[in-house]
Amino acid sequence: DQQVKQNSPSLSVQEGRISILNCDYTNSMFDYFLWYKKYPAEGPTFLISISSIKDKNEDGRFTVFLNKSAKHLSLHIVPSQPGDSAVYFCAASERTSGTYKYIFGTGTRLKVLA
Amino acid sequence: NAGVTQTPKFQVLKTGQSMTLQCAQDMNHNSMYWYRQDPGMGLRLIYYSASEGTTDKGEVPNGYNVSRLNKREFSLRLESAAPSQTSVYFCASDWDSLFGYTFGSGTRLTVV
Numbered sequence: 277d278q279q280v281k282q283n284s285p286s287l288s289v290q291e292g293r294i295s296i297l298n299c300d301y302t303n304s305m306f307d308y309f310l311w312y313k314k315y316p317a318e319g320p321t322f323l324i325s326i327s328s329i330k331d332k333n334e335d336g337r338f339t340v341f342l343n344k345s346a347k348h349l350s351l352h353i354v355p356s357q358p359g360d361s362a363v364y365f366c367a368a369s370e371r372t373s374g375t376y377k378y379i380f381g382t383g384t385r386l387k388v389l390a
Numbered sequence: 391n392a393g394v395t396q397t398p399k400f401q402v403l404k405t406g407q408s409m410t411l412q413c414a415q416d417m418n419h420n421s422m423y424w425y426r427q428d429p430g431m432g433l434r435l436i437y438y439s440a441s442e443g444t445t446d447k448g449e450v451p452n453g454y455n456v457s458r459l460n461k462r463e464f465s466l467r468l469e470s471a472a473p474s475q476t477s478v479y480f481c482a483s484d485w486d487s488l489f490g491y492t493f494g495s496g497t498r499l500t501v502v
Contacts, residue, residue: 282432310490319480319496325489365433375438375440377423377438380434
């Protein structure tokens with residue numbers, strides 16, 4: 277039973293437009309959420325995070341929105357650039373045993389078309 | 391460069407062989423993790439170590455063992471490899487998980 281779901285395996289967007297990547301979760305105890313970006317043959321790199329006490333967090337072109345009642349978060353990239361083409365994973369966690377163990381979604385492959 | 395180093399990068403094993411995947415970090419992080427990535431499955435946690443001297447099971451620990459040798463090193467051992475363990479394995483570490491993990495570049499393992 278997947279606790280973190282990314283229902284869109286892929287997404288194509290024109291350069292300069294907005295990319296919206298979605299993520300749903302089932303565990304209401306999750307209180308911290310991350311987005312990672314992954315290029316081929318590399319490890320995932322941390323992109324942006326959000327705590328459950330917030331509903332929005334911005335970092336440059338990247339904004340993450342959290343809707344706790346719907347158990348839904350989304351990543352907005354504006355404007356999208358060809359270098360943003362990668363696989364994006366969302367991850368969710370609750371603090372247990374003194375650390376956060378993240379559950380990852382299956383990823384969405386974003387392709388930004390020049 | 392500071393970060394997480396995984397060795398080897400590629401490995402082919404025959405069914406039943408054993409091997410150890412090595413991971414080392416030089417960022418003085420307390421916690422370390424092993425994940426596997428499979429098509430359509432995302433990243434799944436195998437084992438983690440919240441601090442030196444402790445290890446705990448994640449989502450998919452069966453068929454694996456780990457050792458937290460010291461604060462820097464966290465190894466993953468396959469005692470008797472099976473084709474179902476064909477995957478890309480990522481090691482990660484963090485000082486405070488609220489800032490996200492730092493991942494290594496991965497080990498691509500094929501079991502034939």
